[in-house]
Amino acid sequence: MFGKYPLSRLRRNRKNSWIRDIVAETNLSSGDLIYPIFIHGGTEEKIEISSMPGVFRFSIKAALEELKHVQSLGIRAINIFPVISQELKSNDCAEGVREGNLVYTAIATIKDKINDIGIITDLAFDPYTSHGHDGIMINGKIDNDETVKQLQKQALIFAKAGADMVAPSDMMDGRVKAIREILDANNYKDVGIISYSAKYASCFYGPFRDAVGSKTNIGNSDKSTYQMDFRNSNEAYREVSQDIEEGSDMIIVKPGLPYLDIVKGITTNFNIPTLVYQVSGEFSMIKAAAQRGWIQEDKAFYESVLACKRAGASAILTYYAKELAELLN
């Protein structure tokens, strides 16, 4: 029961900032943020991504400096994405499962040189395939079961390199169970799985595909035969319950802001830590509006990331992680 106006005046609890702090229902701290980092195999220290101003592709060496800085801001975990040169891309994802590949080397080097940093790696093949899709193409289709076999190999090499958690972002069926089994069979029982259970076929990934160089490979085709249809929510809950049964430790919803109903639905109905990925297109929209003076950048990224937490997210992957951590400090 709530009191009625004028006995109740809701503005009393908003009267000044200390009262607003006392009644605040959501708090954001730098420990809630995961920093996505793009790594390339070249020697150039850092190359800016044109559709993501202020976001760079780093050489492994330059990444170490960047990550020490990121850590000094209170950010505890990162997610690594590779930029693979065209000549290494193929249909069978061979480079993606090669021990000693770019991500493997990056994980091993970062683990060696930086203490106490959480390393998550995406499992997917779009940075490695000649067609830019997330798996092996057979007769024009992304073959589920052949791709899952490759994902197992990829999980294994990244675990071997020292990844703390692997995050399958491919949307193949049955991959979580297959990955759990191969990790367990090879004594990587403590390597966790964060499953992108609700990953939608979204236009908001555009700048990311620029960043990892898969945009021209994929051309005009889309990923709607494996990523989710954004008209659906029940399907997301089925994906989540399957992934929980198959052994996921956490769930990711992606993109973020347009999908907060899904985040709320998952966190209300399932007891599993749920992360939100504020994706590249969300970042670039704020950035572009800010550059034109149409929106105040720091307020916009703070409000949009906080909204993810309010919807129930345990943590947020965001390209604004550094700026946000600075703001929170």
Ligand code: PBG
């Ligand atoms: C690969 C992957 C994508 C993103 C993260 N992992 C792109 C895609 O599925 O096409 C997008 C992240 C972003 O836009 O920031 N499976």
